[in-house]
Amino acid sequence: MSEPLAPQHGTEPDEIAAAAPATVASRFELAQRAGGIAVPVATAVLAFLIGGLLVLATGHNPLQAYWDIIKGAGLDWLAHPTNTDVANTAAYNFSQTLLQTSSLILTGLAVAFAFRCGLFNIGGNGQYLVGLFCANWVGVSFVNMSRPAHIVVGIALATAAGAFWAAIAGFLKATVGAHEVITTIMLNWIAYWIGNYLFQQGGPLQGAQNRPLDIPISGNVVPSARLPVFWGDAELQGLHIGFFVAIASLVLFWLILNRTTLGYEVRAVGYNPAAAAYGGIKVRTNYVRAMAISGAFAGLAGGLDMLGYQYKIGTSDVQVQAIGFLGIAVALLGRNTALGVGLAGFLFGGLLYGTTHGLQSGSIDPSLAGHLTEMIQGLVVLFVGADVLILYLWSVRRKLRRQRAAAPPAAESPA
Amino acid sequence: MEASTVLEMRGVTKRFPGVVANDGVDFDLRQGEVHALLGENGAGKSTLMNILYGLYRPDEGEILVRGKTVSFGSAKDAIDRGIGMVHQHFMLIPVMTVAENIVLEIEPTKAGVLLDYDVAIERVRDISKRFGLAVDPTARVENISVGQQQRVEILKALYRGAEILILDEPTAVLTPQEAGELFEIIKSLQADGTSIIFISHKLNEVLEIADRITVLRRGKGIDSVPREGATEEGLARMMVGREVLLRVEKKPADPGDTLLEVRDLHVNDERGLPAVRDVSFAVRAGEIVGIAGVEGNGQSELIEAITGLRAAESGEIAVAGNVIGRSSARRMLDAGVGHIPEDRQRRGLVLEFSIAENIALHDYCYPPDSRFGWLFPGRLVQRARELIREFDVRGGGPNTRSGALSGGNQQKVVAAREIARDPKVLVAAQPTRGLDVGAIEYLHRRLIEERDEGRAILLVSLELDEVISLSDRILVMYEGRVVGEHTPDVTEEEIGLEMLGGRRKEPSAA
Numbered sequence: 070m071s072e073p074l075a076p077q078h079g080t081e082p083d084e085i086a087a088a089a090p091a092t093v094a095s096r097f098e099l100a101q102r103a104g105g106i107a108v109p110v111a112t113a114v115l116a117f118l119i120g121g122l123l124v125l126a127t128g129h130n131p132l133q134a135y136w137d138i139i140k141g142a143g144l145d146w147l148a149h150p151t152n153t154d155v156a157n158t159a160a161y162n163f164s165q166t167l168l169q170t171s172s173l174i175l176t177g178l179a180v181a182f183a184f185r186c187g188l189f190n191i192g193g194n195g196q197y198l199v200g201l202f203c204a205n206w207v208g209v210s211f212v213n214m215s216r217p218a219h220i221v222v223g224i225a226l227a228t229a230a231g232a233f234w235a236a237i238a239g240f241l242k243a244t245v246g247a248h249e250v251i252t253t254i255m256l257n258w259i260a261y262w263i264g265n266y267l268f269q270q271g272g273p274l275q276g277a278q279n280r281p282l283d284i285p286i287s288g289n290v291v292p293s294a295r296l297p298v299f300w301g302d303a304e305l306q307g308l309h310i311g312f313f314v315a316i317a318s319l320v321l322f323w324l325i326l327n328r329t330t331l332g333y334e335v336r337a338v339g340y341n342p343a344a345a346a347y348g349g350i351k352v353r354t355n356y357v358r359a360m361a362i363s364g365a366f367a368g369l370a371g372g373l374d375m376l377g378y379q380y381k382i383g384t385s386d387v388q389v390q391a392i393g394f395l396g397i398a399v400a401l402l403g404r405n406t407a408l409g410v411g412l413a414g415f416l417f418g419g420l421l422y423g424t425t426h427g428l429q430s431g432s433i434d435p436s437l438a439g440h441l442t443e444m445i446q447g448l449v450v451l452f453v454g455a456d457v458l459i460l461y462l463w464s465v466r467r468k469l470r471r472q473r474a475a476a477p478p479a480a481e482s483p484a
Numbered sequence: 485m486e487a488s489t490v491l492e493m494r495g496v497t498k499r500f501p502g503v504v505a506n507d508g509v510d511f512d513l514r515q516g517e518v519h520a521l522l523g524e525n526g527a528g529k530s531t532l533m534n535i536l537y538g539l540y541r542p543d544e545g546e547i548l549v550r551g552k553t554v555s556f557g558s559a560k561d562a563i564d565r566g567i568g569m570v571h572q573h574f575m576l577i578p579v580m581t582v583a584e585n586i587v588l589e590i591e592p593t594k595a596g597v598l599l600d601y602d603v604a605i606e607r608v609r610d611i612s613k614r615f616g617l618a619v620d621p622t623a624r625v626e627n628i629s630v631g632q633q634q635r636v637e638i639l640k641a642l643y644r645g646a647e648i649l650i651l652d653e654p655t656a657v658l659t660p661q662e663a664g665e666l667f668e669i670i671k672s673l674q675a676d677g678t679s680i681i682f683i684s685h686k687l688n689e690v691l692e693i694a695d696r697i698t699v700l701r702r703g704k705g706i707d708s709v710p711r712e713g714a715t716e717e718g719l720a721r722m723m724v725g726r727e728v729l730l731r732v733e734k735k736p737a738d739p740g741d742t743l744l745e746v747r748d749l750h751v752n753d754e755r756g757l758p759a760v761r762d763v764s765f766a767v768r769a770g771e772i773v774g775i776a777g778v779e780g781n782g783q784s785e786l787i788e789a790i791t792g793l794r795a796a797e798s799g800e801i802a803v804a805g806n807v808i809g810r811s812s813a814r815r816m817l818d819a820g821v822g823h824i825p826e827d828r829q830r831r832g833l834v835l836e837f838s839i840a841e842n843i844a845l846h847d848y849c850y851p852p853d854s855r856f857g858w859l860f861p862g863r864l865v866q867r868a869r870e871l872i873r874e875f876d877v878r879g880g881g882p883n884t885r886s887g888a889l890s891g892g893n894q895q896k897v898v899a900a901r902e903i904a905r906d907p908k909v910l911v912a913a914q915p916t917r918g919l920d921v922g923a924i925e926y927l928h929r930r931l932i933e934e935r936d937e938g939r940a941i942l943l944v945s946l947e948l949d950e951v952i953s954l955s956d957r958i959l960v961m962y963e964g965r966v967v968g969e970h971t972p973d974v975t976e977e978e979i980g981l982e983m984l985g986g987r988r989k990e991p992s993a994a
Contacts, residue, residue: 328861330854337845340836347793347823347831348845349814 109402109409113416116448120441127434134433138441141427142166142419155301162422164300164308168378170418171315172197175370176396177414178322179235179363181405183249185326186359187339188242192253194393195260196234196364200227200371201382201390202260202267206274208290208376219294224372231368232361234260239360243353249360257393264387276381286383296377303378311373316411318366323407325362335359367393395421398446420445487515489551490679491536491567491648496545498531505531507703508545513648513679518670520682520694524723524920525891528703529683533650536681537569538562549648568641569650572657574633578626582619583608586640611643616672631662638669642678649673650681655689659778660948660980667693685723685920687716688949699723724922734932737956740769742805743940744790744821744909749799751785759785761964763799767909767940772931774943774955778983782964783944784826787913790942791823792816804908817846822907824898826914826944828891832898835887839877840868842886843901875900876926892923899927903934910934913944928954948976948983 121131139145143162146152155161176193183190207223214222234256241247267274269285276288301307326332337345338355346352370392375382399417403409424441433441491513498506506528513519523529534540536547538556547554549565556562559569576585583604592603608621617635625633634654641649651670655663670680670693684690690697691711698708699722706722720728744767751760760782767773777783788794790801792813800807803819816823825831833842844853844864852863868882877896879889886894895915902910912931916924931954935941945951951958952972960968960982968982 328859330849330857330859333841333844333848333859337834337837341830341834343831344834344845346813347791347825348834349812349817349849351814 109404109413112449112452113402115452116445119448120445123444124433124437124441127437129433134428134441137427137433138420138423139427140423141425142423144419144423153300155305155307161301161305162426165306165426166415166419166422167308167312168306168418169421170415171312171377172370172374172392173395173399173417173421174315174411174414175318175366175373176393177399177403177410178318178396178407179231179365179367179370179393180396180400181403181410182322182326182335182366183235183359183363184400184405185339186335186355186363187342188239188249188356188359188363190235190238190253190360190363191250191397192235192238192256192364192393193367193396194390195253195257196231196367197371197374197393197396198257198260198264198387198390199230199234200368201375201379202264202274202371203227203230203368204372204375205287205290205382208294208380209274209276209288212291212293214293216293219291220296220376223290223294223376224369227372227375228365228369231371232365234368235364236357236361239357242360243356249356261387264382265384268382268384268387284383285385287381290376290380294376295380296373306378309373309377311377314369314373315414318369319407319411322366322410326407331358367396395446398449402449417442417446487517489513490515490549492548493532493536494546494548496532496535496542496547498528498535498540499543504703506535506542509700509703509705511698511705511708513681515679516674516677517695518674518680518682518693520684520690520697521700522684522687522690522697522719522723523700524685524922525918526702526920527700527723529700530652531703532700533569533652533681533683536562537567537650563644563646566645566647567650568644568646568648570634570637570641570652570654572653574637576625576633576636578624580625581621582623582625582628582636583621585625585636586611586621586643588640590644607643608639611639615639615642615669615676617669629662630657631659631665634658634662634666635669638673642673647677648679648681650683652683653685654682655684655686659983660976661984663689687719690719691716701725720921724920728921728925729929732928732932732953734954735936737771737935739771739956740938742766742768743803744942745800745802745805746786746790747800747802749786749789749801750797751782751789751794752797753785758797759964760789760796763961763964763966765959765966767942769908769938769940770935771956772935772941772943772954774945774951774958775961776945776948776951776958776979776983777961779946781961781983783913783961785964786961787823787826787911787942787944790816790909790911791821817905820906820908822902822905822910824895824902824910824912824915826917828894828898829887833886833894835885837886838868838883839872839880839886839889839897840864840882842897843868843871843904845901846905871897871900871904874904875930892919892926895919895923895927899930903930907939909940909942911942911944914946915943916945916947916950948979952976952979 117135121135124131124134141162143159143164143166146159146163149159153160155164176197179193179196180190204223204227207219207226211219211222235253238249238252238256241252242249266272268287269275270283271280272285274287276286278288279286295303296309296311298307298309326336334345334350334355337348337350338352342352395417399410399413402416403411403413420442489512493509493511496506496509497504509528509532511532521529521532531540535542538559538561554565583601586608587604592600592607594600605621612619617639619632619635619639625636634657638649654666658666674680682690682694691714694711696708696710697714697719699706699719701723746766747764749760749763750758753759763786765773775783785794789796792811792815795811801811802808803821806819808815808819829835834845841864844867847853848859852860854860865882872882875896877893877900879893886897889897899915915927915931919927931941931943943951943954952974955972958970958972958974958979959966960970960979962983962985968979970979
């Protein structure tokens, strides 16, 4: 049999598009090529439109609601950017949006990096949590350390913890073939319960001052471990230098992928593991390594948030934490690219802060306010998945049409 | 012989976005004739036949069946007009019997709804006797050979009353013996008055079976010629549009040191079953050793073991005298084994990567491509630019996505990468699969050149004529063993017999 059973892709572009690519990463590559920048923008617009319809259905004005969100996110500050005084509400709101953006960029990068290696890291939240725990432990202990060292140790340990947490999933994938989606979700729950254990009444990391009061919250990070705040007041969640770390991470992400042999291997494995193995690349090693780097971004986010503005963490914080999950939407909307993740992180950062702080009870059903972000997040994930789905359905339709005509896909492409 | 024209296609044009697949093609078929449609991959042969079979509508032009203009909305319309088509990939239901497959959709029924199986078998017996196509109506399709399945497809078309039969690359899936049987069938159908359109890109078989030959090139009908007076060279020139060197010209081999040695090799397949059994052979510098065999007789596993992609159960592989223990793809690459894999799209290339990135697939981790883990994309592009020129890759530059190239150019990228690494041993698996005449010619010439450069070349191909024309020695694999060794003056029939396990020989050490 000299002809392969699968239709050979010829030069005809839609023949290539119709063939089902092997990996998640190559599917996204395909969607990206098919849709360019238009699809993510359309996805976001559509998600906002449907969110607006929901607001409308509750008898409120969606335009008013969105205007509130924009103001709540401090985007109106951009009209007068010279006034950086955080006593100004717009400036303060904007600094808070950037604070959220920093975390979202990093958890988004965590998901995006794994994606580029063909892995779906759902475990950003768990990796973020272990980062928070470690940074809190370092920040509360070692009170005699000098400031730069204390900060560096805290951040480094948080990053390493995130990397380790994700690498467990990578290791299981490489050795016994356990699917990373399953294992990262399990690791999320393990991190969740570890957090509940650590900070509960009598838990090993419960703050000493909280113990007599029966408050399940950690100790406070000491000043020597706190990140410098460059905009606003440290006591009022000022914007800390972690923002620049997040921006630098975007650059780092791009550099690793496009300018290092490591990134070359990650992309090769992500697009086509068989070809990568043939090229001499160790595919299993790359699974572990890519997961570790992925988790490092999420752990870094946790470290920066803890030493940057949270300073303490309680069991209730552990339970409601969702920033790692939002990272999935950020990565999907940002198409797993550095620039895209940066923009999507800013969009979700504004949304997150704007919906929780901007919405007036007059312009939206109060019970809906906090959930609007989650709705839009859900819609984005749905639509981002949907355009891949639409491409897939399109190829199935073509196949079916040909089969109905009782013929195989033309082996000879008309080129 | 001058017979009535049963079919005429006039000025048929079919456009797809960006390409004209058929450009004013004329084609006619006479009663009882075998008319070959010859052309390279992508010349528009299948498009033309899909139009005739009602699967596509032509943008321009008309189709006349027995002098009447017809317009087909679907394959059913074409079948009603007595046109049948046997596709390259069979459309049979494996778990059903031959008879069930043949009568499908027009079953004889009992009580209006139930299949009358006895009548079905009877009808299939009748039709197979009438046309001289022996099949067992009660056999399950999954249990019969590929050649038999093809007969079932032909019978299916005849059962539906086909008087015009389109055979799309029918020999592509057959062994030489089966192809010979097919030609007998074609001749008997022809004698019975059936008119046959025979699609192919193989010149020798077209000259053997066809009465007339129409050549398509880039969607245009170039010429229709009678078989008498047609030559392979002339047809190839029409297909490609320039002179083509069909016979591989080569000097006698001048073998030097043994560069690849395989000793007592045992390799298992995915399921853990023995795929390569006790294989030993050697390839010396400056010679091409070809491995012939029907697909799935251990060739793939053998190559994967030699290239470090699959661990051997036992045995040794030595490159230039050094036994490679604990082999891995990287070790084999570094030892000097180049590999043109059998599936360039699944393994040979990362289709989403640019040409430059694909060319760096083995060497990205070494200077000058990178240093201390830092990649230099500019150097990758520079290197790609040189190789694109040297290997005449067309259709893009260093930054073109590899998936956008045609199959022939993709294969040139793979060959460029492997050869440019200056390997001692070059393993070429199905190097010309799916390629057109021009690209095949190029790759064949290049392999001979690399042989003459002093490389040891191991060629694995399912195309017997390719193995025979390129190789200096030929090994035949059957069920994981080397069952024969030959010099290139062997006949296809002799090897064909061994490929089917017809003759066993003790595995011969080379």
